[in-house]
Amino acid sequence: MFGKSTWIKLPRNVLVGHGVVDQVGAAVEELSLAGRPLLVTSPSPDDIAGDRVRDQFDDVATTTVSDASFSAVGEVIEAAEAAEATFLVALGGGKPIDISKMAADELGLGFVSVPTAASHDGIVSGRSSIPEGDTRHSVAADPPLAVIADTELMANAPWELTTAGCADIISNYTAVKDWRLARRLKNVEYSEYAGALSEMTAEMLVDNAGSIKQGLEESAWIVSKALVSSGVAMSIADSSRPASGAEHLFSHQLDRIAPGEALHGHQVGVGSIMTEYLHTGEKGAWRDIRDALRAIGAPTTAAGLGIDDETVVQALTTAHEIRDRYTILAGGVSEEAAREVASFTGVV
Ligand SMILES: NC(=O)C1=CN([C@@H]2O[C@H](COP(=O)(O)OP(=O)(O)OC[C@H]3O[C@@H](n4cnc5c(N)ncnc54)[C@H](O)[C@@H]3O)[C@@H](O)[C@H]2O)C=CC1
Ligand SMILES: O=C(CO)COP(=O)(O)O
Ligand SMILES: [Zn+2]
The missing domain is CATH 3.40.50.1970 (Rossmann fold)
Known part of the structure; x- marks a missing residue:
């Protein structure tokens, strides 16, 4: 039955x-x-x-x-x-x-x-x-x-708040990759519908990036709809998994070691560039994520976040300790690997 x-x-x-x-x-x-x-x-x-x-x-x-x-x-x-x-x-x-x-x-x-x-x-x-x-x-x-x-x-509202919202949505790409990885490796419950909705939301935002401009009220309209849709994906999943993967662990760790320095959305965006690199390597889609963030004016580097390079490396090596959520960071990346990913992607 x-x-x-x-x-x-x-x-x-x-x-x-x-x-x-x-x-x-x-x-x-x-x-x-x-x-x-x-x-x-x-x-x-x-x-x-x-x-x-x-x-x-x-x-x-x-x-x-x-x-x-x-x-x-x-x-x-x-x-x-x-x-x-x-x-x-x-x-x-x-x-x-x-x-x-x-x-x-x-x-x-x-x-x-x-x-x-x-x-x-x-x-x-x-x-x-x-x-x-x-x-x-x-x-x-x-x-x-x-x-x-x-x-x-x-x-x-200050424009950077809107670019932070965009980056929170763009990070859905890597969050869903982490979720699928956790399903394959750890049998974590996965919702096809919530995963697809989350990815589609990021896709629609990136497709409309040209209309997301300071001073245009239409930007707030596009971003709000995406934020609603991403929130609905979390409700369907009964988990923040569709919108929160390793890039969020990185951001949460930055909140601990460099509190108040940068906005949540901006931190997860930079995290997403690096975790996409960890998922798909040098020739992977990390450049697409970086370019999407650039297109809407969100930071793509440690300096853009106002956080020093060493703190970014430290956050990446310790992010997996934040919570028991299986992601591409698994049991942690070494300091050498963290430096490599951060420098290859131009984050530091
Ligand atoms: N529950 C969930 O599913 C999610 C929760 N979050 C959480 O939300 C928080 C991040 O959200 P933020 O909005 O960045 O944090 P926030 O509430 O601290 O707002 C950021 C700053 O913007 C100011 N602000 C807000 N509206 C303004 C306006 N119209 N004009 C001028 N200033 C304005 C606030 O006073 C504050 O100083 C984090 O704690 C994050 O973990 C983020 C995503 C999803
Ligand atoms: O920020 C979130 C989704 O954008 C959710 O936050 P958590 O990582 O705390 O679940
Ligand atoms: Zn978030």
């Missing part, structure tokens, strides 16, 4: 477009969410759009977070309880959205995701990415009930 089952959790409403931040109240009403929201944000997004969101509610509390951590999740839970909030609204980049996702899940409340930057593909996903000590957890949590991605807001 066929006994397999799956449960795919996805947002109910996704609004993408010019000025949709003014429809948060309408989206909440459509979801029949009643009572008092807690707005979870960080300082810049709060300055930029906090009042526009608050103005749509009669009664709303606000809390700001500064980092993605388990203690920040605890603080948001306390703030929600103190405010007697009945649902959460996350406004900002990846960090407030990840924290709200976990806090809402633990509180058993719904939450709405209002990204102010097209900088990462966690805007829709049913996962939160949270560092803890020497490791980094990919925590399952219910995805947002609604995603409200205002292309005008995103287009006015």
Whole structure:
């Protein structure tokens, strides 16, 4: 008898477009969410759009977070309880959205995701990415009930946030390669559908790279759609595997040893150049990845990340220690091999 089952959790409403931040109240009403929201944000997004969101509610509390951590999740839970909030609204980049996702899940409340930057593909996903000590957890949590991605807001955000989002998507190529490798070597569960969706998302972004330009609101539209699609791939897989392979381990390790130096998306992009080289060698597709990143103006070198060469080599040799996720890095690359890949690809 066929006994397999799956449960795919996805947002109910996704609004993408010019000025949709003014429809948060309408989206909440459509979801029949009643009572008092807690707005979870960080300082810049709060300055930029906090009042526009608050103005749509009669009664709303606000809390700001500064980092993605388990203690920040605890603080948001306390703030929600103190405010007697009945649902959460996350406004900002990846960090407030990840924290709200976990806090809402633990509180058993719904939450709405209002990204102010097209900088990462966690805007829709049913996962939160949270560092803890020497490791980094990919925590399952219910995805947002609604995603409200205002292309005008995103287009006015610093351009590097958009190029970071593009690089997070381009890194799907190597993430899926790592996932397939893990299926072949470790019998890791693999979803053809999620893998294909993730690759197609990267392909569509690269095909549209010519329209991704600073000052063009259409760029925010193209990138937001790709971020939604990549997040859906993660939800289908019930894992971040479709969008997070060895290039993400490299980035997570950089976050530990060089915190705050570069954006998540930019780090994974540079990581992807090197892990593609490890997958397919000198004549492989690493140049295509580098060229795609160049085309949208994302960094392709250690200097472009503002990180010194030695730190990049150190992150590459130790990235496999971050979590138990089988990738092309397997049990680790030697320092010599790391220097070779980083210098051959022009990263250092
Ligand atoms: N849960 C998931 O599936 C995923 C989670 N992530 C996580 O998301 C985080 C990375 O996301 P980021 O957005 O780069 O981090 P972030 O939330 O720290 O945002 C980066 C910076 O941009 C600022 N910002 C946001 N919108 C702005 C605007 N409109 N104007 C001016 N400044 C603005 C923020 O205040 C912050 O200083 C990482 O923690 C990463 O691990 C990334 C991908 C997927
Ligand atoms: O950043 C992610 C996908 O883009 C997911 O992060 P994790 O590597 O923590 O699962
Ligand atoms: Zn990512």
